[in-house]
Amino acid sequence: MPSIKCSVTECSYNKEVECFAPMIQVARDGNLSNAQNSDNTKCETFKPKG
Template sequence: MPSIKCSVTECDYNKAVECHAPMIQVDRNNSSSASNSDQTKCETFKPKM
């Protein structure tokens, strides 16, 4: 998988500002279509314990 930068340091998959999840899922943020990144959300987020 290519390198994916992530600034959400509260996510368990974030290691040195890179996502290390085995799979990434991105969905729309409460809309039927997205035209910019603000209208999307990362469903892969897992809070650090």
């Protein structure tokens, strides 16, 4: 998988501002039927550090 930068340091897959999840899932944010920019999306792969 290519290098994926991530600034969400609260995620357990984040190591030194890089994502190490085995796969990435991104979805539209909320009830949107159409994303216009990155603010309209969210990372479904997020897993809080525990």
